Amino acid sequence: MDNNTFYDNLSVSSSPHLVTSLDTRKTMMLVLIALIPSFLVSIYVFGFRVIILTAVCVAASVFFEWGYRKLMHKTNTTQDLSACVTGAILAFNLPSNFPYWMAIIGCFVSIVIVKQLFGGLGRNIANPAIVGRIVLLLSFTTQMTTWPVPMATDATTGATPLAVLSEGSISDLPTNTEMFLGFIGGSMGEVSAVALLIGGLFLIYKKIISPIIPACFIGTVFVFALIYYTVIGGDMSAMHMAIFHICAGGVMLGAFFCATDYVTSPIMPMGKVIFGIGCGLVTMIIRIWCAYPEGVSFAILFMNVLTPLIDDFAIKKFYGGAKKNEK
Numbered sequence: 001m002d003n004n005t006f007y008d009n010l011s012v013s014s015s016p017h018l019v020t021s022l023d024t025r026k027t028m029m030l031v032l033i034a035l036i037p038s039f040l041v042s043i044y045v046f047g048f049r050v051i052i053l054t055a056v057c058v059a060a061s062v063f064f065e066w067g068y069r070k071l072m073h074k075t076n077t078t079q080d081l082s083a084c085v086t087g088a089i090l091a092f093n094l095p096s097n098f099p100y101w102m103a104i105i106g107c108f109v110s111i112v113i114v115k116q117l118f119g120g121l122g123r124n125i126a127n128p129a130i131v132g133r134i135v136l137l138l139s140f141t142t143q144m145t146t147w148p149v150p151m152a153t154d155a156t157t158g159a160t161p162l163a164v165l166s167e168g169s170i171s172d173l174p175t176n177t178e179m180f181l182g183f184i185g186g187s188m189g190e191v192s193a194v195a196l197l198i199g200g201l202f203l204i205y206k207k208i209i210s211p212i213i214p215a216c217f218i219g220t221v222f223v224f225a226l227i228y229y230t231v232i233g234g235d236m237s238a239m240h241m242a243i244f245h246i247c248a249g250g251v252m253l254g255a256f257f258c259a260t261d262y263v264t265s266p267i268m269p270m271g272k273v274i275f276g277i278g279c280g281l282v283t284m285i286i287r288i289w290c291a292y293p294e295g296v297s298f299a300i301l302f303m304n305v306l307t308p309l310i311d312d313f314a315i316k317k318f319y320g321g322a323k324k325n326e327k
Contacts, residue, residue, distance in 0.1 A: 025080050034257075052100075186249070213255065266311045
């Protein structure tokens with residue numbers, strides 16, 4: 001074999017160079033499978049409308065990705081299932097009674113504005129579903145904060161546990177067991193901590209996500225709440241409230257399915273630690289001292305913006321980094 005033939009057989013590409021059978025489509029399929037336990041609990045708690053709203057969000061997300069790529073004369077990427085994951089996670093962040101047309105607007109923001117306008121999968125600077133949820137919250141506040149009562153037979157609505165806590169109605173709080181299982185009001189995919197935990201552990205077992213960010217995120221929420229309620233004292237048990245803050249709201253959904261997004265979370269292990277702790281801190285600061293009772297989405301978005309700085313800091317501080325030659 002001459003030199004020309006040898007070099008012709010070489011395939012040169014950018015890193016990473018790890019050879020694996022796991023591609024984007026298979027990864028996204030495993031994420032969708034991990035969402036099934038929460039999806040089933042949500043159907044049981046809130047009814048058949050959960051299926052329709054999730055289907056609408058997934059279909060709209062796929063349509064917007066296909067339409068944008070078609071309009072811009074780009075390769076169709078809907079087969080990688082990333083749009084399906086975005087649509088499903090956005091749906092999980094909505095009340096089950098949320099109007100369909102408003103949900104479609106959220107899908108447009110997530111797919112077209114946050115994902116495709118930045119170059120598509122792998123180039124977005126923030127988690128698309130998180131930004132879509134925040135835009136819907138700011139645009140349709142009433143609809144985004146009107147929660148159906150679990151297993152209600154009519155249109156009766158009620159407050160989420162975090163909203164009840166912010167109003168000071170401690171006696172009306174659900175038990176931690178109810179929140180762990182999912183028999184509470186809230187966004188339809190975030191109410192059952194145990195279902196989300198099962199899905200998250202499945203992703204860790206399959207090595208789809210690293211356990212570092214979820215552990216640091218959830219651990220920070222727990223420790224922060226434990227210290228805070230120990231200091232203020234009162235009738236509330238610090239341990240009880242620490243568990244409450246883990247099970248309430250979007251901590252479990254955010255920690256396992258949003259904060260671990262490959263594109264918008266740090267690459268370096270120490271960067272993941274900083275990122276997870278930052279998400280937990282910002283979440284608790286918003287929950288305790290700000291007007292809005294929930295802070296998970298805002299915390300993840302804030303840390304998404306800081307991700308490049310976190311990775312740069314981690315590389316230089318913990319891994320040496322590249323140093324300029326001094327003359």
